[in-house]
Amino acid sequence: MLNVHELRKSYDGLVAVRALTFAVPPGEVLGLVGPNGAGKTTTLRCLAGILRPSAGRVEVAGIDLAVDPVAAKRRLAFVPDEPHLFDYLTVEEHLRFVARLYHVADAEQKAAPLLEELELTAKRRALPDELSRGMKQKLAIACALLHDPQVLLLDEPLTGLDPVGIRRMKATIAARARAGAAVVLSSHLLHLVEQLCTRLLVVRQGRMVAYGTIDEIVAERPALAGLPIEELFVALTEGEAPPPPPLGAPV
Numbered sequence: 001m002l003n004v005h006e007l008r009k010s011y012d013g014l015v016a017v018r019a020l021t022f023a024v025p026p027g028e029v030l031g032l033v034g035p036n037g038a039g040k041t042t043t044l045r046c047l048a049g050i051l052r053p054s055a056g057r058v059e060v061a062g063i064d065l066a067v068d069p070v071a072a073k074r075r076l077a078f079v080p081d082e083p084h085l086f087d088y089l090t091v092e093e094h095l096r097f098v099a100r101l102y103h104v105a106d107a108e109q110k111a112a113p114l115l116e117e118l119e120l121t122a123k124r125r126a127l128p129d130e131l132s133r134g135m136k137q138k139l140a141i142a143c144a145l146l147h148d149p150q151v152l153l154l155d156e157p158l159t160g161l162d163p164v165g166i167r168r169m170k171a172t173i174a175a176r177a178r179a180g181a182a183v184v185l186s187s188h189l190l191h192l193v194e195q196l197c198t199r200l201l202v203v204r205q206g207r208m209v210a211y212g213t214i215d216e217i218v219a220e221r222p223a224l225a226g227l228p229i230e231e232l233f234v235a236l237t238e239g240e241a242p243p244p245p246p247l248g249a250p251v
């Protein structure tokens, strides 16, 4: 569903993402984890077509994002860590607007259960200013789900939600994956990542340092067996920095 080949992104001199290759089939929830500055948001923004990669290829449902960006973007949704909403549109107007952008035929029928699922029904006539941080996050997710994206990209989707909100959001994300979406989410909330994600992609300084199920990652590194997820993360992302590439080598 989502295929990423040798993705690389640099900002002026700084290489933020180096040669990431991975695939997310339908039904999978891939957890993108790594320390601050590891390149998670940069990766998600490249996958969403917001940033142009310096090199590499991103395919969404078989469509090359660089070749046919509109068709590829129709099949994906990206929710950034800070929800971007329209100040003068109410909750339900947001959904109507998104429905028109994405040509969602049965928008009215879809909007009501979506608002119910995300506990926004009582706020359907509210403007963003009248919503709490968590409610804004939920509205951004509702807008993202309205067109049934095949690829769902979520940057820190659980941050700012209360415990009930976290439980519901986890259920919403898992249900979308069960319905066939390929999901990529970044989060620092490792125990939630462990519960929700079917596989992990651990990045550090823009490089992949581990990729697979937790069992697969540990099977390749027997010394890490039995460690809690936080310890596993520290072991994978700390210690000696990876050696710099030789001079003149592509990074």
Ligand SMILES: Nc1ncnc2c1ncn2[C@@H]1O[C@H](COP(=O)(O)OP(=O)(O)OP(=O)(O)O)[C@@H](O)[C@H]1O
Binding pocket: 011, 014, 016, 034, 035, 036, 037, 038, 039, 040, 041, 042, 043
């Ligand atoms: N627009 C930009 N211009 C220049 N450098 C940038 C830009 N955005 C990110 N970077 C740099 O790219 C690197 C990766 O940043 P990125 O935001 O992708 O990391 P992250 O893993 O999402 O971090 P965090 O966990 O703190 O959100 C960092 O060194 C950052 O300073």
